[in-house]
Amino acid sequence: MNILILGSGGREHSLAWAIKQNPKCDRLICAPGNAGMDAIADCADLDILDGGEVRDFSVENAIDFVVIGPEAPLAAGVADKLRAAGILTFGPSKAAAALESSKAFTKAVCDASGAPTAAYAHFTDAAKARAYIRQQGAPIVVKADGLAAGKGVVVATVENEALAAIDDMFAGTYGSAGGEVVIEEFMEGEEVSLFVLCNGEHCLPIGSAQDHKRAYDGDLGPNTGGMGAYSPAPLLTPELEQQAMERIIRPTLAEMVRRGTPYQGVLYAGLMIKDGQCRLVEYNTRFGDPECQVLMMRLGAQVLDLLLACAEDRLAETRASWADDHAMTVVMAARGYPGDYAKGSEIHGLDTLPSTSMQEVFHAGTTTRDGQIVANGGRVLNVTARAASLQAAHDKVYQMIQAIDWPEGFWRKDIGWRAL
Numbered sequence: 001m002n003i004l005i006l007g008s009g010g011r012e013h014s015l016a017w018a019i020k021q022n023p024k025c026d027r028l029i030c031a032p033g034n035a036g037m038d039a040i041a042d043c044a045d046l047d048i049l050d051g052g053e054v055r056d057f058s059v060e061n062a063i064d065f066v067v068i069g070p071e072a073p074l075a076a077g078v079a080d081k082l083r084a085a086g087i088l089t090f091g092p093s094k095a096a097a098a099l100e101s102s103k104a105f106t107k108a109v110c111d112a113s114g115a116p117t118a119a120y121a122h123f124t125d126a127a128k129a130r131a132y133i134r135q136q137g138a139p140i141v142v143k144a145d146g147l148a149a150g151k152g153v154v155v156a157t158v159e160n161e162a163l164a165a166i167d168d169m170f171a172g173t174y175g176s177a178g179g180e181v182v183i184e185e186f187m188e189g190e191e192v193s194l195f196v197l198c199n200g201e202h203c204l205p206i207g208s209a210q211d212h213k214r215a216y217d218g219d220l221g222p223n224t225g226g227m228g229a230y231s232p233a234p235l236l237t238p239e240l241e242q243q244a245m246e247r248i249i250r251p252t253l254a255e256m257v258r259r260g261t262p263y264q265g266v267l268y269a270g271l272m273i274k275d276g277q278c279r280l281v282e283y284n285t286r287f288g289d290p291e292c293q294v295l296m297m298r299l300g301a302q303v304l305d306l307l308l309a310c311a312e313d314r315l316a317e318t319r320a321s322w323a324d325d326h327a328m329t330v331v332m333a334a335r336g337y338p339g340d341y342a343k344g345s346e347i348h349g350l351d352t353l354p355s356t357s358m359q360e361v362f363h364a365g366t367t368t369r370d371g372q373i374v375a376n377g378g379r380v381l382n383v384t385a386r387a388a389s390l391q392a393a394h395d396k397v398y399q400m401i402q403a404i405d406w407p408e409g410f411w412r413k414d415i416g417w418r419a420l
Contacts (some may be wrong), residue, residue: 015287019301020289038368048073051073051077058082101146143184145181148175193268194207200253216412218414264311363380381401
């Protein structure tokens with residue numbers, strides 16, 4: 001098969017790494033890719049938000065299967081363009097991708113399906129939003145309605161913080177994503193991520209993970225796109241997973257079918273767990289980043305078979321095969337992230353680390369300059385390992401980091417602390 005992966009981050013590098021191992025993969029193209037992906041696939045300079053351009057490229061290169069990595073192309077309707085041209089595609093339609101691209105849409109689906117989630121209110125007017133916050137008090141959660149690269153959520157512990165978030169969002173800090181806001185009750189508990197392949201009302205859970213959103217050790221500092229993750233998440237017991245599937249995932253899928261917008265792709269459910277009960281925090285309509293990296297490390301080559309079964313509506317007859325192992329990834333980010341950071345610093349030592357089924361450095365924000373790997377983004381590397389225990393995976397990852405010479409980078413030293 002000729003396979004095209006859209007995206008340029010650590011998520012897409014890990015997908016490429018897993019898919020490349022499957023003998024069904026004859027040629028692998030990544031667009032636009034990064035320095036790590038360039039080492040295992042052909043990279044193409046495509047505008048992945050332009051469905052017509054992606055479609056034409058796929059036809060010209062005899063692409064058999066397209067895997068869409070990030071949320072932005074999904075929200076732009078790229079999957080619709082590809083399917084209209086008869087190209088097998090993994091990822092939801094634009095209408096179904098509203099489960100991520102609009103927080104208000106997701107809340108409406110939860111209301112209709114009975115899926116348990118936080119109480120909320122939806123606003124298009126800043127003054128009314130501020131009045132609601134003053135009425136409710138803090139702690140409270142303020143969310144930009146649209147896509148904000150994982151950063152449009154403010155968990156406000158005091159009222160003034162929430163009011164400032166309203167001002168920022170309506171002032172355009174998150175672009176058009178903040179033109180509407182959803183304000184939610186603050187849910188107590190511990191958050192975990194569940195990943196489910198879906199096609200219509202068929203669904204297959206393929207793993208759990210826990211992310212670390214805050215920039216610094218001890219879960220301090222600003223929210224980021226994610227500074228590390230591990231899988232599986234011990235918090236999500238088989239009983240809790242079954243509860244989430246029956247009370248949240250399946251009712252959501254049924255409601256999407258009822259609305260005429262069946263969901264096809266991976267559904268990433270952020271769940272809040274407290275006192276043996278699950279509530280939905282939010283949906284994402286793609287693999288998490290960096291959660292995808294630990295899932296791919298554990299699933300390996302079978303990932304391609306699973307994604308094909310989803311795209312071809314064969315999930316009812318498909319099962320995921322899990323080894324009894326654990327995986328961890330630690331993000332190495334440019335100093336200053338998630339605020340202002342410099343690009344172009346050189347990274348040394350990566351060539352001393354072997355690439356195996358047990359360890360890999362997935363590239364996120366990298367490029368090459370005169371044959372040298374250089375930083376080209378905020379989150380730059382995902383140092384990833386799997387082992388028989390989470391402690392062993394943790395020890396291996398931090399050992400790998402010691403071999404990487406990048407003074408301009410930083411990373412959290414406590415990834416996995418909840419489970420360890």
